[in-house]
Amino acid sequence: xxxxxxxxxxxxxxxxxxxxxxxxxxxxxxxxxxxxxxxxxxxxxxxxxxxxxxxxxxxxxxxxxxxxxxxxxxxxxxxxxxxxxxxxxxxxxxxxxxxxxxxxxxxxxxxxxx
Amino acid sequence: xxxxxxxxxxxxxxxxxxxxxxxxxxxxxxxxxxxxxxxxxxxxxxxxxxxxxxxxxxxxxxxxxxxxxxxxxxxxxxxxxxxxxxxxxxxxxxxxxxxxxxxxxxxxxxxxxx
Numbered sequence: 001x002x003x004x005x006x007x008x009x010x011x012x013x014x015x016x017x018x019x020x021x022x023x024x025x026x027x028x029x030x031x032x033x034x035x036x037x038x039x040x041x042x043x044x045x046x047x048x049x050x051x052x053x054x055x056x057x058x059x060x061x062x063x064x065x066x067x068x069x070x071x072x073x074x075x076x077x078x079x080x081x082x083x084x085x086x087x088x089x090x091x092x093x094x095x096x097x098x099x100x101x102x103x104x105x106x107x108x109x110x111x112x113x114x
Numbered sequence: 115x116x117x118x119x120x121x122x123x124x125x126x127x128x129x130x131x132x133x134x135x136x137x138x139x140x141x142x143x144x145x146x147x148x149x150x151x152x153x154x155x156x157x158x159x160x161x162x163x164x165x166x167x168x169x170x171x172x173x174x175x176x177x178x179x180x181x182x183x184x185x186x187x188x189x190x191x192x193x194x195x196x197x198x199x200x201x202x203x204x205x206x207x208x209x210x211x212x213x214x215x216x217x218x219x220x221x222x223x224x225x226x227x228x
Contacts, residue, residue, distance in 0.1 A: 032214040034216075034217075036219075041221075041224075042221055042222075043118075043204055043219035043220050043221045043222050044204065044206075044219040045219070046216060046217075046218070049216060051214070090157065094214045094217070095214060096213055096214050098169065098170070099162055099164075099168075099169030099170025099171075100145055100147060100162045100164070100169065100170060100208065100210070100214070101147070101159050101162060101170050101172075102147065102149075102159060102206075102217060103159065104149075104156060104157035104158075105156075106156045107156060107157075
């Protein structure tokens with residue numbers, strides 16, 4: 001069975017500080033992993049995706065994530081937080097076993113302090 | 115290309131009523147997925163349609179149903195509304211077929227049940 005665990009429902013950083021959002025997954029098949037961002041009253045926007053091509057994945061807005069199979073992790077990082085990064089972030093695993101489905105983590109709300 | 119569109123954006127209904135939500139996928143995308151987002155349960159998969167056929171279904175009661183038309187547009191219906199059905203309903207489209215490709219999300223329909 002597939003599942004996603006995001007550690008920390010809320011993370012607060014200062015502007016300019018490192019952003020680290022943690023995600024661990026469980027998957028019985030090679031995982032396709034995604035990070036999405038959601039701003040208030042909006043849908044989900046794709047930040048980046050891992051599809052087994054490279055373990056370090058670069059996304060939009062300066063975000064990147066590293067796939068570590070041994071740790072079953074896919075943590076999201078950004079070297080320097082900006083006020084505009086304040087949003088909710090979701091880690092997800094997608095699979096297609098005769099039908100497409102995405103399982104999301106509970107989400108982490110990122111606060112950025114001036 | 116135009117993005118995923120969902121109508122209406124906001125709905126207010128009373129308990130016992132039924133509601134129909136609409137989703138128009140990105141042109142050329144043949145797969146549409148639906149998700150329910152609530153503060154308590156997070157993002158949960160409802161169902162996925164591909165070429166007018168439901169390929170996958172989440173763990174929701176039979177009051178939740180959907181369909182897809184030949185132009186790939188999709189609707190979901192909720193009958194006998196309950197207070198707990200209040201949520202943001204997100205639709206996502208992807209090219210479909212086998213494998214896992216990127217999902218593109220619409221802005222959602224905010225349903226309030228009174």
